[in-house]
Amino acid sequence: MDRLPIRRALLSVTHKDGLAEFARFLHDKGVELVSTGGTMKFLKEQGLPVTAVSDVTGFPEILGGRVKTLHPKIHGGILADKDKTEHLATLKEHDITPFDLVCVNLYDFASALEKKLPLRDMVEEIDIGGPCLLRASAKNFHSILVVPDPKYYDEARTQIETGGVDLAFRKRMAALTFAATSRYDDMISQYLSK
16 A cells, blocks of 8 residues: 555544644544543643544553553554454454554653662563554555654645655654664663663
């Protein structure tokens, strides 16, 4: 798929800089917004309609928020190759709606390091669902746009304005996403190795 229309977006971010404007732009373009916890609360405060991830999955957030997005109704909607009829048939069979855009940035582990929190508290600052969402979206860049940082909102908006996000941009965002998750994992690995 060369040009990807954006109809459904999953937004789950730690850094909310520029998010209100980006989400409003998406909403104005007719994009369904799906979100989690704090991001969902923030978007609702901006007056935007948002579908809760738990409404999509039919399952509540559990374990103090450790498990929110790790569900086939989310990852099936992210990992389906829209060029494969068998993938689309599987989505239909299981009543899964595909995503076209995933906008995620990770728990701020670097700030937690600066606070020198106890080990048990530091572990809670390790993002699990976020890297899974980012990596799944980056892997499937042929069928989805991943936006891993607020600094790419303007470029994404420009792409969406044209009526479809081109493959070259999606591939570049995928590469930047894998670089970001790699740095994140390396930071955690270095911390745990001390």
